[in-house]
Amino acid sequence: VEQQIRCIGCGALIQSEDETKPGYAPKSVLEKEKEEVICQRCFRLKHYNEVQDVALTDDDFSKILHRIGQSEALVVKIVDIFDFNGSWLPGLHRFVANNPILLVGNKVDLLPKSVKYPKLIHWMKQSASDLGLKPIDICLVSAVKGIGMAKVMEAIEKYRFGKDVYVVGCTNVGKSTFINRIIQEATGKGNVITTSYFPGTTLDMIEIPLDDGAAIYDTPGIINHHQMAHFVDKKDLKIITPKREIHPKVYQLNEQQTLFFGGLARLDYIKGGRRSFVCYFSNELLIHRTKLEKADALYANQLGELLSPPRKHYIDQFPPLEAHTFTIKERKTDIVFSGLGWVTCNEPGAQVVAYAPKGVDILIRKSLI
Ligand code: GDP
Structure with missing residues (x-):
């Protein structure tokens, strides 16, 4: 039974x-x-004193956010710097209204070493502000490499004013890795990690005790359905998820040329004279250049072969690419394929059509690098 x-x-x-x-x-x-x-x-x-992330339903997540809003606490919001917009969690600041939010950009190890942290922090501040959030401070970390962890823990101590701390973030931002780092560094003798009951939800939170009786709570990750990760299988996810520092690839394009990013995304350069496009994707993702007039036929014939991922065995389930048309108006603009990467256009005036599977966001932003 x-x-x-x-x-x-x-x-x-x-x-x-x-x-x-x-x-x-x-x-x-x-x-x-x-x-x-x-x-x-x-x-x-x-x-093992180790947390493993499990996904939560949207409903449970809003209950948790409500509770955070009703308590006095510091909220640590983690975003994936490689997928800033895709990992943003849009509603958060409305829920947690009066509580300070410490914004943490994880996975800095993926960005080229030439990127300066102050500039990146400035960019995050501006982008957060455009999205309606004024964080109390911003930290950059690599949870995997342990970069910036001491600093972020100092910031947490500084801004929590003796209160509890809630760590929030969508799945795949590296929240478990981050929490496990904190557990490693914060657990002295006698500290016991427990779970604490959270009314009305299917899941309890991990509770990491702090010296003064307060605690750090790890909230379950929320799934963002617009990420490319949901359209590829596990093996291909390994290819599109960068593991090491990204080496940007520069393409000098003439009008009427097309770039394919595997078979997952496409950029048509329509008009604007010869110019360069700087591509930031996982080093393992192959970029293929062709003439615009040949692009449709190439995609029809080579999806799953030359243009892969997606690999052949699931191209039948792979959604058709959808076109988004943009005219680049500002210098240093990124065309972002949510969760996959971005292309930087240095000078204004280019007309482009960007393609991603139906359901995956494409957006334009001020250049991150
Ligand atoms: P969660 O779903 O937010 O809990 O994320 P995980 O901690 O499970 O991490 C998701 C993926 O991101 C895993 O493949 C991690 O190895 C990777 N990851 C986590 N932190 C970092 C980081 O600082 N740098 C890089 N490059 N990858 C990271």
């Missing part, structure tokens, strides 16, 4: 179908354990 078993750690309903959802436990565990089942997330927390 199928019975509803709950995790003895967090209380989530145990399931073996989806590793990314609350209450996941492998089938092998369920066969062994009949009574006291603990989900994989709680297991790792208990035995």
Whole structure:
């Protein structure tokens, strides 16, 4: 008989179908354990002091945000600097109204070494302001490499004024990696990581105790459905997700030329004289240049072959590319393919058509680099 078993750690309903959802436990565990089942997330927390991210529904997430809004706390908002807009979490500042927000840009290790941090912080401040958020401060980190962690922890200590801290961010920004770093650095002897019950949601929060009785809470990651990550399989996700410092590729294009970014995105240069386009994508993603007049046929014949990812076996499920037309009006403008990368146009006046799978955002912004 199928019975509803709950995790003895967090209380989530145990399931073996989806590793990314609350209450996941492998089938092998369920066969062994009949009574006291603990989900994989709680297991790792208990035995390795390590958090594993699971995705939360939008509804649960808004409940959590509401609670944060009603408490006095510092909110640490993590964004992926490589996918700034895609990882933004638009509604946050309205919910947490009066609480200070510390904005943390993660994955700085991906940007070219020539990028200066003060300039980047200035850019983030401006972009946050355009999106309606005035953070109390901005930090840059690489959670994986451990860059900037001491500084961000100092900032947290400074701005929390003895209050609790909530860490929020959408999935894949590196929130678990960040939290695990904090756990490593913050847990002295006697400090025990626990989960704390959060009313009305399917999942509890990780609670990292601080010396003065307050705590850092890790909120579950929220899924952003507009990211390219949802349109490719796991193997291709590895190709499009940059792992190392990005080497920009510069293309001198004539009018009526096209660039393909694998088969995932496309940029047609329509008009504006010969000029350069600087491409910031994962070093593993192949860029293919062709004449605009040949582009449609090439895509039809070579998707999954020359133009890959997506790999051949799932091109039938891959959504058609959708066109977005832009005229570049300012100098130093980025054309951003959400979650995939961007192309910088240094001089104004170019007419372009940018393509991404239906559902993936394309936007124009002031150049990040
Ligand atoms: P979460 O879903 O927000 O909890 O993100 P994870 O911590 O699971 O990380 C998502 C992906 O981003 C993983 O592939 C990590 O290795 C990667 N990642 C996390 N932090 C960094 C970082 O500082 N730099 C780089 N390059 N990758 C990172």
